Amino acid sequence: MKSLYNIFLKKTLTVVIITASLFLSGCGGNQREHDIELLSEKYSVPEEKQLTVYTSHKEEVYLPVITEFENTTGIWVNIVAGGTSEMFDLIESGEGSDCDIMFGGGAEYYEAKKELFAPFKVAESDILDSQYLSSEDLWTPFTELPIVFIYNPKLVEKKDAPGSWRDLFDERFKGQIAFADMEISGTSYTIVSLMSQLFNETPEKLIQELYEQLDGNVLDSSGLVIPYVESGRCMVGITLEETAKKYMANGYEITMTYPEEGTTALPDACAIVKDAPHSYNAGKFLDFIIAYDTQKYAAEHFHRRSVRKDVELSKDYEEVKLLDFDIKKSAADENRAMDAWRAVRASGREHP
Amino acid sequence: MGLGFIKQSFKRQIFAVFLLVLLLIVIPGGILTIQTFQTRVRIDYENRDLEQQRFVSDRISGMLELSKTAMENLSRSRVIKEALRTGSSNTIDVYSELYRGTEDIRNFAVIELYRGSKCRYSTGTSNGSLMSSDYYWMLKEAEAGKDVVAYALNSSAVDAGSSLLMVKKVLDDPEPCFIMIRLSQDQVKEQIKDGINARDGFILANKYLRPFCLIGTAEDGMVLSKVRENLLSSRAYNSEIRDNVYLNELSGTELLCLYITPPVLEESAVNAGYRVLLLLVLFGMIVCFIAASKFSEFFSRPINELYRAMKRFRKGDFDTKIELDREDEFQQLAVGFNKMTTQLKETMEEQVRAERKVTETRIAMMQAQLNPHFLYNTLDTIKWAAKANQVSEVATLASSLAGILRYSISGKQFSPLEKELEMIRRYCDIQRIRFDDCFTLETEVSEELLNAVVPKLILQPLVENSIIHGMEGQKDGRIKVRAFAEENLQIDIEDNGKGISDEYIKALETDDEETLKGHLGLNNVNTIIRMYYGKEYGVKASRREEGGTLITVRVPLEFGEINE
Numbered sequence: 051m052k053s054l055y056n057i058f059l060k061k062t063l064t065v066v067i068i069t070a071s072l073f074l075s076g077c078g079g080n081q082r083e084h085d086i087e088l089l090s091e092k093y094s095v096p097e098e099k100q101l102t103v104y105t106s107h108k109e110e111v112y113l114p115v116i117t118e119f120e121n122t123t124g125i126w127v128n129i130v131a132g133g134t135s136e137m138f139d140l141i142e143s144g145e146g147s148d149c150d151i152m153f154g155g156g157a158e159y160y161e162a163k164k165e166l167f168a169p170f171k172v173a174e175s176d177i178l179d180s181q182y183l184s185s186e187d188l189w190t191p192f193t194e195l196p197i198v199f200i201y202n203p204k205l206v207e208k209k210d211a212p213g214s215w216r217d218l219f220d221e222r223f224k225g226q227i228a229f230a231d232m233e234i235s236g237t238s239y240t241i242v243s244l245m246s247q248l249f250n251e252t253p254e255k256l257i258q259e260l261y262e263q264l265d266g267n268v269l270d271s272s273g274l275v276i277p278y279v280e281s282g283r284c285m286v287g288i289t290l291e292e293t294a295k296k297y298m299a300n301g302y303e304i305t306m307t308y309p310e311e312g313t314t315a316l317p318d319a320c321a322i323v324k325d326a327p328h329s330y331n332a333g334k335f336l337d338f339i340i341a342y343d344t345q346k347y348a349a350e351h352f353h354r355r356s357v358r359k360d361v362e363l364s365k366d367y368e369e370v371k372l373l374d375f376d377i378k379k380s381a382a383d384e385n386r387a388m389d390a391w392r393a394v395r396a397s398g399r400e401h402p
Numbered sequence: 403m404g405l406g407f408i409k410q411s412f413k414r415q416i417f418a419v420f421l422l423v424l425l426l427i428v429i430p431g432g433i434l435t436i437q438t439f440q441t442r443v444r445i446d447y448e449n450r451d452l453e454q455q456r457f458v459s460d461r462i463s464g465m466l467e468l469s470k471t472a473m474e475n476l477s478r479s480r481v482i483k484e485a486l487r488t489g490s491s492n493t494i495d496v497y498s499e500l501y502r503g504t505e506d507i508r509n510f511a512v513i514e515l516y517r518g519s520k521c522r523y524s525t526g527t528s529n530g531s532l533m534s535s536d537y538y539w540m541l542k543e544a545e546a547g548k549d550v551v552a553y554a555l556n557s558s559a560v561d562a563g564s565s566l567l568m569v570k571k572v573l574d575d576p577e578p579c580f581i582m583i584r585l586s587q588d589q590v591k592e593q594i595k596d597g598i599n600a601r602d603g604f605i606l607a608n609k610y611l612r613p614f615c616l617i618g619t620a621e622d623g624m625v626l627s628k629v630r631e632n633l634l635s636s637r638a639y640n641s642e643i644r645d646n647v648y649l650n651e652l653s654g655t656e657l658l659c660l661y662i663t664p665p666v667l668e669e670s671a672v673n674a675g676y677r678v679l680l681l682l683v684l685f686g687m688i689v690c691f692i693a694a695s696k697f698s699e700f701f702s703r704p705i706n707e708l709y710r711a712m713k714r715f716r717k718g719d720f721d722t723k724i725e726l727d728r729e730d731e732f733q734q735l736a737v738g739f740n741k742m743t744t745q746l747k748e749t750m751e752e753q754v755r756a757e758r759k760v761t762e763t764r765i766a767m768m769q770a771q772l773n774p775h776f777l778y779n780t781l782d783t784i785k786w787a788a789k790a791n792q793v794s795e796v797a798t799l800a801s802s803l804a805g806i807l808r809y810s811i812s813g814k815q816f817s818p819l820e821k822e823l824e825m826i827r828r829y830c831d832i833q834r835i836r837f838d839d840c841f842t843l844e845t846e847v848s849e850e851l852l853n854a855v856v857p858k859l860i861l862q863p864l865v866e867n868s869i870i871h872g873m874e875g876q877k878d879g880r881i882k883v884r885a886f887a888e889e890n891l892q893i894d895i896e897d898n899g900k901g902i903s904d905e906y907i908k909a910l911e912t913d914d915e916e917t918l919k920g921h922l923g924l925n926n927v928n929t930i931i932r933m934y935y936g937k938e939y940g941v942k943a944s945r946r947e948e949g950g951t952l953i954t955v956r957v958p959l960e961f962g963e964i965n966e
Contacts, residue, residue: 090633096636128634343538
């Protein structure tokens with residue numbers, strides 16, 4: 051009798067508590083939850099509408115391109131931004147396994163890490179400047195960035211300005227060249243590699259000569275090249291056309307010249323990562339970045355040269371004479387050159 | 403072990419029950435209260451937030467609506483069409499038309515009229531001409547017929563936002579001509595910032611959640627990227643975000659508004675609630691403990707009292723009484739107990755009195771048996787001396803007396819009826835000699851009843867009574883002894899004497915010892931029988947109609963061995 055009563059009591063109590071809690075917590079929040087669910091469902095992005103881009107471009111470059119890509123294709127892009135080597139390291143280490151496509155960074159990086167990428171031939175590949183194409187379609191060029199000389203017109207007269215790569219080694223420019231540390235700046239290595247191919251010298255020898263000419267004056271970042279020239283701490287500098295143009299557009303008083311022998315214009319590249327989760331969308335992205343509209347936009351807004359033959363240069367850009375630059379050789383020599391660079395820097399510090 | 407431990411003590415049981423009830427009520431109740439409070443507050447805040455969000459999105463919708471109307475009006479304006487078609491017109495006229503048509507929107511928007519990629523008229527600072535890529539983009543958007551578009555490819559916006567644009571193509575010939583209304587991020591911010599609380603944030607984004615405008619706490623873009631991540635992984639858009647995020651669509655556009663407010667109740671507030679609940683439970687436990695102690699004392703004191711009283715009673719203190727100053731069931735229990743002890747005491751005392759009486763009677767009887775063996779041997783000697791001297795009467799007297807004496811001094815308390823009958827016969831032999839053969843004794847007992855067991859010496863006093871009180875002066879007295887068995891054994895002793903007086907009959911019925919003094923034998927027999935067998939047995943006396951007395955002895959009918 052007693053236990054029966056107890057059971058009844060317990061059951062009643064449980065029912066009362068459950069009902070009360072359901073009633074009190076349940077009411078009211080439903081509408082909001084319903085709304086959240088509805089909108090989340092409406093805007094949730096299926097896998098086939100996703101793409102993850104690792105980029106080493108600056109935001110002002112990648113954001114307009116990617117935003118327009120989204121608007122055009124309806125594909126949502128997940129952006130991971132950072133330095134080129136950082137991004138490559140992520141992909142290589144497997145931490146960046148979600149990465150579909152790598153956007154940005156010089157083509158030589160891609161050459162050096164071929165094994166990370168899957169080949170893709172863009173639809174309009176025949177209209178691209180064949181000079182900038184990867185022979186195995188491993189990477190797709192986005193824009194080309196010629197290497198140029200700059201000088202401070204207040205310190206250097208036009209007739210005295212460096213006209214050729216050889217001129218840089220003149221006695222008057224000794225210690226007056228703004229040049230970034232090769233270990234930090236990829237462009238600096240490209241410059242060294244270009245000169246060594248041009249002069250037909252071993253990288254070690256060239257580095258030795260260059261270091262003597264720099265007179266130990268090495269900048270910590272490629273971003274310092276133009277400020278150094280503009281402020282007169284150096285008379286001349288070597289940098290990318292894009293960088294020079296951007297600074298000039300911002301009012302920096304520097305003058306830009308193209309080397310007489312010619313120069314190289316390393317393309318910055320973009321490539322699909324091997325085993326990418328959304329490789330189909332990655333392919334669309336590659337087609338998009340070399341599309342006419344995008345290339346035109348990049349040329350007009352980013353001070354970059356298009357890789358498309360049908361995008362004409364605007365009038366303040368000169369035709370550049372391009373040297374026959376062997377990217378593969380450059381990539382192969384990189385470690386040697388770095389060792390030599392470190393060696394001369396070390397000895398330079400010991401015997402100033 | 404725990405249950406056993408609790409069951410051992412009344413106090414612990416009460417404590418356990420109190421605690422259980424407390425926990426069952428306080429904990430769910432407290433949690434329920436906190437949850438309800440939390441829910442209510444959250445809902446209230448949510449409603450307020452939603453209102454805020456509605457206000458802001460309505461403001462933006464309003465701006466867009468006004469802009470759209472202005473654009474429609476301008477696109478129909480003849481003056482403007484003419485000016486754009488010919489490319490040359492009275493600038494003042496065009497501007498006055500332009501300004502008139504855009505009065506409502508000029509404080510937040512810049513209106514530009516394009517002929518081809520050249521900006522001809524602008525309410526703001528004209529930037530001359532569009533870059534060709536922008537121009538083609540505009541052309542494309544205008545042809546797509548969208549009212550409001552986000553101007554995404556806008557390199558001048560270095561930060562994460564860009565302008566909101568509305569483009570409408572007015573003419574196609576000779577060159578495409580557009581009206582463009584530009585709502586820059588700063589102007590949008592300016593317009594809605596008074597609708598956003600200091601601790602809130604607001605995001606205006608396109609349908610891919612690329613922002614045009616980040617205000618307040620949303621400025622760092624963290625919330626936006628988290629929402630984006632949630633949608634990319636098909637979760638609820640606000641999951642894993644501490645702040646409240648309210649997403650809604652701006653009707654008529656492909657824009658999304660996100661309103662962000664800090665969490666309503668900080669974790670600490672809820673935790674404080676739970677801490678209070680914990681304190682409440684602890685306090686409740688202490689109260690429970692105290693209440694259980696008091697309560698158990700209240701109940702256990704009378705029980706203990708009862709227990710102690712019983713113990714005292716068991717040890718022989720029959721005066722034990724319980725004094726409780728209460729009115730409940732315990733009081734009734736105590737009263738019952740007290741009544742019980744009183745009654746028990748009375749019964750015991752009565753028993754003791756009865757036993758004392760038996761003992762006294764026995765002592766009196768034993769005192770009467772003065773050296774019986776000597777008497778017996780003397781009688782025996784007299785018998786033989788009489789026989790030698792041929793005095794037969796003396797021999798009979800001596801022999802009968804000896805028989806009586808031997809029977810009466812035997813240690814047995816019960817004897818067969820047969821022996822009793824023999825006893826009275828011997829007695830009558832003596833009395834006959836003494837009273838000169840003036841009476842006869844007749845016995846009428848069936849064979850099987852001779853073995854019935856009766857207390858010793860119950861018939862002799864009765865027969866003696868009949869002879870001494872009944873046969874006085876009689877010549878042919880008769881005494882008849884009969885025994886018969888119904889359910890009990892009944893022995894009748896009849897005589898034809900002068901009959902017992904009413905006084906004695908009454909005295910016998912009421913045990914009046916004073917009156918019965920002369921008939922001690924009768925009274926003694928009655929007492930002995932009642933002591934052995936109880937009140938329903940005993941001796942009754944009555945007068946016979948034909949004269950004489952009838953004495954009836956009633957004892958239970960028993961057979962068997964007779965023990966010492």
